[in-house]
Amino acid sequence: xxxxxxxxxxxxRRTFAIISHPDAGKTTLTEKLLLYARAxxxxxxxxxxxxxxxxxxxxxxxEQERGISIxxxxxxxxxxxxxxxxxxxxxxxxxxxxxxxxxAAVDSAVMLIDHTKGVESRTRKLxxxxxxxxxxxxxxxxxxxxxxxxxxxxIDEVSSTLNLKVVxxxxxxxxxxxxxxxxxxKTRVVTLFAGGKHGQEMVETRRIPFEEAREEIGxxxxxxxxxxLDLLQMAGDEWSIEGFLRGEISPIYWGxxxxxxxxxxxxxxxxxxxxxxAPRTGMTAQPKKTPEAIIVxxxxxxxxxxxxxxxxxxxxxxxxxxxxxxxxxxRFTRGMDVRIGRNAEKLRLAKPHTFMAQxxxxxxxxxxxDIVGLYDPGKLRIGDTLSGSSxxxxxxxxxxxxxxxxxxxxxxxxxxxxxxxGLTQLSHEGVVQxxxxxxxxxxxxxxxxxxxLQFEVLRERLRxxxxxxxxxxxxxxxxxRWVGGSESALAWLKKRRDYTLVEDRHERPVLLAPSEWPLSxxxxxxxxxxxxxxxxx
Numbered sequence: 080x081x082x083x084x085x086x087x088x089x090x091x092r093r094t095f096a097i098i099s100h101p102d103a104g105k106t107t108l109t110e111k112l113l114l115y116a117r118a119x120x121x122x123x124x125x126x127x128x129x130x131x132x133x134x135x136x137x138x139x140x141x142e143q144e145r146g147i148s149i150x151x152x153x154x155x156x157x158x159x160x161x162x163x164x165x166x167x168x169x170x171x172x173x174x175x176x177x178x179x180x181x182x183a184a185v186d187s188a189v190m191l192i193d194h195t196k197g198v199e200s201r202t203r204k205l206x207x208x209x210x211x212x213x214x215x216x217x218x219x220x221x222x223x224x225x226x227x228x229x230x231x232x233x234i235d236e237v238s239s240t241l242n243l244k245v246v247x248x249x250x251x252x253x254x255x256x257x258x259x260x261x262x263x264x265k266t267r268v269v270t271l272f273a274g275g276k277h278g279q280e281m282v283e284t285r286r287i288p289f290e291e292a293r294e295e296i297g298x299x300x301x302x303x304x305x306x307x308l309d310l311l312q313m314a315g316d317e318w319s320i321e322g323f324l325r326g327e328i329s330p331i332y333w334g335x336x337x338x339x340x341x342x343x344x345x346x347x348x349x350x351x352x353x354x355x356x357a358p359r360t361g362m363t364a365q366p367k368k369t370p371e372a373i374i375v376x377x378x379x380x381x382x383x384x385x386x387x388x389x390x391x392x393x394x395x396x397x398x399x400x401x402x403x404x405x406x407x408x409x410r411f412t413r414g415m416d417v418r419i420g421r422n423a424e425k426l427r428l429a430k431p432h433t434f435m436a437q438x439x440x441x442x443x444x445x446x447x448x449d450i451v452g453l454y455d456p457g458k459l460r461i462g463d464t465l466s467g468s469s470x471x472x473x474x475x476x477x478x479x480x481x482x483x484x485x486x487x488x489x490x491x492x493x494x495x496x497x498x499x500x501g502l503t504q505l506s507h508e509g510v511v512q513x514x515x516x517x518x519x520x521x522x523x524x525x526x527x528x529x530x531x532l533q534f535e536v537l538r539e540r541l542r543x544x545x546x547x548x549x550x551x552x553x554x555x556x557x558x559x560r561w562v563g564g565s566e567s568a569l570a571w572l573k574k575r576r577d578y579t580l581v582e583d584r585h586e587r588p589v590l591l592a593p594s595e596w597p598l599s600x601x602x603x604x605x606x607x608x609x610x611x612x613x614x615x616x
Contacts, residue, residue, distance in 0.1 A: 085410060085446065089377040092448025093353040094164040094405070096181050098209065099191035100199035104221045108191055108336040109154065109167050115281060115339075115346050116163070118156035153403060153450045155433050161350040164450050176479055176509060176529045177388070180461065182208050183476045184387040184405040186354040186448065187215040189345070190329065194220040194254075195227035198240045206241050213326045215354050218245060219345050224335040226255035231307060234331060246318040247331040249344055250308060252296065259296060261333055261341055262289065264308060271295075272340040282339045324354055356448035359407050361464065361473040364420045373471060375408045377447035382409035382417070382467035384451070386459050387476055389508045400504070401432070402455040402463075409467060411445040420464035420472040428465075430454045461509055478614040480561075481512055481527030484554040484591065485534055487541075494547045501545035502526070506584065511537050514559070514581035514589055525581060525591070527559055555593050561615055562588040565607030572605060583614070 099105045154165045166185055168178040182188065188209050192198060209216050218237065220230075228236075230251055238245045249261040252269060260271040269292040274283045293301040322328035330348065334341020356377040362370040375383055388403040416427050432452035433442045445451045453459070462475040489498060502524065506513045511534070512527040528534055534551050541547040556579070562569060569588060572578050578601065579591040590610065592598055602608055 085380070086378045088410075089356050089447040091160065091162050092164065092356050092446060093161050093187070093349055094166070094185050094356065094448045094450070095187045095189060095349060095353055096166040096168050096178075096185045097189045097191055098168065098178070098182075098202065098205040100193070100196075100201040103191045103193040103196075103199075103202070104336045105191050106167065108189075108219065108221065108342070109165060111336050111339055111342045112165065112346050112349075113154060113156060115343050116156045116158040118154075153433075153452070155450070158346060159350040162446075162449070163350060164448060166450070178205060179208055179479065180387050180476050180509065182212060182214065184385075184403075184450065185214065186357055187217065187349075189349070190216050190218045192218060192220050192233075192237065193222050193227075194230075194233055194333075195222055195225050197228055197233060197236050203240065206243075210326065215323050215326050216243075216329045217323075217345070217348060217353070218329045218331045219336075219341075220251075220331060220333045221336050223251055223254050223258045223333055223340065224256075224338050230333070231310065237329075237331075244316040244322070244328045245331050246316050246328055247311065247333070248318065248348070249332055249341070250304060250311075251333040252292070252304060253300060257300075258335065258340060260284075261344065262292075262304060262308070264311065267308070270344075272338075280339075281343075284343070320352060323352070356407070359473050361420075361471050364423065364464075364470040364472045366423055370472075375471070375473075377408050379408040380410075382411055382415065382465075383407045383471065383473075384411065384465045385473050385476075386453075386461055386463045386465070389455060389459065389461055400455045400457065401452045402459040404451050404453055404465065406445050406447050406449045406451065407473070408447055411449070411451060413441070413443050415467065417465040417467055418470040419458065420466060420470045421460070423470045424458065426458060426465070428453055460507060478509075478512060479529055480559045480612040480614075481529055482557060482559075483528045483531050483534070484514075484556040484559075485526050485528075485551045486523060486554060487526065487549040488552050490548045490550070494549075497545050498541065498547045498549060501541045501547055505537060505540060510540070512583070514583060514591065516581055525554060525556075554591075556591040557594060558592045558598060560590045560592075560598060560610035560612060562590050562608070563611060563615060564609035568605040568608035571608070572601065587615070 097105050097108060154167060156163055166181045168181045190202060190206060192202060206216065220233065234245050234247060237243065247264055249263055252259045252262055260269060262269045267289040269287050269289055271285045271287065272282045316328065318330065319328065323330060332341060332345045332348065334345065336342060358374050358376045361373055361375060363373060364370060384404045384406045386402045386404050390401050390403065413431055414427065414429055416425055418425055431442045433440055442451055464471055464473045487498060489495060502513060505511060513524040514527055515521055515524045526534065538549065538551060541549060562572065572580055572590065578597065581589050581591060583589050598610060602610065
């Protein structure tokens with residue numbers, strides 16, 4: 080394949096995730112984007128899931144029962160000449176770690192806001208992760224089929240709360256039962272919506288000039304909209320695509336994912352203007368050679384990619400384990416040999432897949448920005464870099480310090496082997512983190528999670544996938560910190576009986592404590608001690 084073709088294919092890719100507070104309508108919006116890209120024909124409303132369909136992207140049994148997304152799934156579809164990779168992430172706060180990992184694999188994000196509530200805590204936290212990674216963010220104000228906050232007040236709240244310049248590219252015509260459509264801020268052409276069969280099918284749209292809308296909708300509402308648009312023109316921030324791609328400006332779209340109103344303009348913007356695959360920094364990782372800093376461009380001929388997620392047993396009938404890989408550079412082909420950056424081991428990538436939630440199809444080739452599912456024989460870990468030539472390492476994907484701790488108590492002692500296998504497998508997927516007590520070896524580890532619901536998922540999956548029934552015994556710890564610094568500081572901690580020192584998956588020391596106080600005491604008294612709340616890479 081020529082350099083030109085590779086660059087052209089990479090430039091078509093748009094890889095993005097949707098971030099939001101729980102219940103802002105993320106799974107519904109995901110489905111509607113697929114509906115408008117003609118990737119599905121009938122949207123299975125999440126609300127009506129008990130009656131008929133489950134959302135395409137919620138595939139785990141527990142997700143379908145509760146109507147929430149627990150894992151990140153990958154959806155690939157084409158629209159207007161662009162190849163879009165949408166990573167659907169968990170909305171529930173207890174699964175934030177999976178979302179952080181997913182944000183390491185995308186080039187832009189859609190921030191979904193419920194216009195009846197404004198900016199909520201979880202949205203703020205996820206937006207900060209996007210800012211840390213300098214991701215361009217598109218804002219979609221959702222649920223306009225319900226009465227909500229005044230649009231001018233809402234954009235002011237988003238701007239001041241997130242310290243972000245926001246520029247509405249369209250504006251709502253009414254809200255609640257009177258939500259009729261949107262007006263293009265620049266051209267003032269009004270798009271009116273009708274039909275859509277309660278959100279299961281595409282809505283009919285009609286584009287009419289502003290003056291005509293005045294007669295059709297009524298002078299009072301259109302006059303109010305005209306005043307708002309004039310005010311935006313005078314006092315609002317100026318739109319520029321460069322500012323958006325630098326992560327400084329967020330365009331705003333308005334609509335209702337439930338009724339499909341306003342979904343199409345958002346999808347068109349993403350296909351035409353969302354960020355293309357970006358270069359990544361890393362280090363060379365050749366054995367016995369000094370590592371050197373490198374920048375890998377999407378157009379580089381050598382294939383590279385990294386693993387951002389591992390999911391076992393996506394198909395319960397086959398005990399499979401799929402590693403999700405983001406292609407960074409070069410062309411990926413089925414059956415190619417790669418090297419793992421962590422240990423320079425060779426791996427043949429047979430049976431690679433692309434996804435539509437749990438629907439999979441074998442992929443023959445993939446390009447920068449694409450997400451590919453690889454069958455993993457147990458050799459891959461989250462954060463691993465794969466390379467077609469000499470091994471390299473991209474900057475890793477950090478793990479965050481857990482805040483909840485437990486251990487598993489088996490109901491049947493003969494199932495110890497199955498439990499150990501299940502815990503190891505599920506920790507590789509990032510469901511929980513395992514912390515081993517040196518005196519017990521690899522037996523009976525402490526389990527750490529960012530949110531309590533992760534333990535429930537663990538217990539559920541151990542029962543369904545490993546046939547292991549076990550109870551959770553919560554532990555008194557609330558804080559975990561990776562230990563660094565001087566040898567004497569580590570020796571000081573080991574000597575003391577009142578500190579719990581454990582080891583993580585890489586045998587690095589981790590300090591567990593019931594509160595922050597013992598950590599402060601250790602920092603004051605153990606000379607040269609360093610404590611980290613994010614896993615050192």
